[in-house]
Amino acid sequence: MKFPKGKLIAIMGLSGCGKTTLLRHIGGALKPTRGYVKMDGQVMHELDADGLYAMRRKMGMLFQFGALFTDMSVYDNVAFQMREHTDLPEDLIHSLVMMKLHAVGLRGAQNMMPSELSGGMARRVALARAVALDPMLMMYDEPFAGLDPISMTVIGDLIRRLNDALGATSIIVTHDIQESLKIVDYVYFMANGVIVAEGTPDELRASDKDFVHQFVHGEMDGPVPFHYPGVDYRQALNLRA
């Protein structure tokens, strides 16, 4: 897999196919038993703790349900990385936080606590927090999960616009084929830990591969069977042959 600079790339596949595991490898949270992840010229699993943390400062990640710090306000969540990694004065941090919150449309929610936010708002605050230090690589783990259609469109649009504004590379791990095909430049399909198809959204829509066709059109049966493998149905019902 390659993720060129400035591109927005989706990794899709069924639950349990290894998408989130792949993100964890890219973030250096897991070490591969084979192969490697290379980012900005560095092999992730060969980095020591300091090197890994230095590399992570160039990354941002949006977790599935936001993972906002529940004991901090929206403002403090977005300011968190700035306070941890920079010596910026508080008034400058204030300006930066306001800019980030403005970008996600939540300037007015700065004093709210995470428990007061809706799912979509929490995801937007988490997005503002993830881009707080203008990362070169953004990773999104199921950014559309559990959102209403309006919030989905808002998040999708923000992901695209932030990627273009930052000139960053973005990787989206998602099941949501329709929403993600609207915004991404390229897609990798995974199944059982390997790439089974790849291409631009248009190529995938036109694909005649069985797996891609089933996935893109949401068909019930196909290469991914409806029935989980088990004993013969008649045998399960204790019927004679």
Add this chain to the structure above:
Amino acid sequence: MAVVSTIRAIGNRVVSAVWRIGVASRFFFLTLIYSGNSFRRFHLIIKELFSTGVMSLIIIIVAGLFVGMVLGLQGYETLKRYGSESALGVMVALGLVRELGPVMAALLFASRAGSAMTAEIGLMKATEQISAMEMMAVNPIARIVAPRFWAGVISMPLLAALFSAVGIFGGYLVGVVQIGVDEGSFWSQMQAAVDFREDIMNGVIKSLVFGIVVTVIALFEGFDAPPTAEGVSGATTRTVVTSSLAILMLDFVMTAIMFRGA
């Protein structure tokens, strides 16, 4: 075969327990190593001092008052038999400063603050807040664990001292105000009999050790909790049970060392 499987199960449990103690020890040393940041940004410790120390004040004061009052009542009944009612102050003070203050305060601290710490960190783990922090290149042991550890270590002796002070006041209320023991002998005998180094400092050392042990257990259980509702609830229970047993066991060991032949 049943014997073999039993021995195997026991062996497995022992190996797991030793392994867990090793992991907890490593966690403790990492907490000490990454504590520098907490002292440079002392406001992080102050914030935690509020939730662990200040929020435990009510339970410590109320429990201390009642324990002192019970000591006053029981002590008077016993001392009266020997005509030594005037030594009630000594009995209440030594009982609290040496034993009940540090032990009871630590048990209450484990139940209130320790369980809260475990649940909070366990839930932070379950909701991916700790993973998010790691992905932001912020060490969670330095940012989450170390400030809570030092807040626990600082608050525990202060809470134990408060427990003893309020307990002595409770003993005074029952012994002097209610029963009518002579006030002068209550205080003067206490002042003469309680030694600063032998009694008060040893009590402070005990509460400091309890503070370290309870806080490390609470933080480790939270950090090590499986990220599920069941996992967090199990970790919270383990914190209270393990801390309580550790407090009582260590109290015996320290008492045997400190007051042997005293």
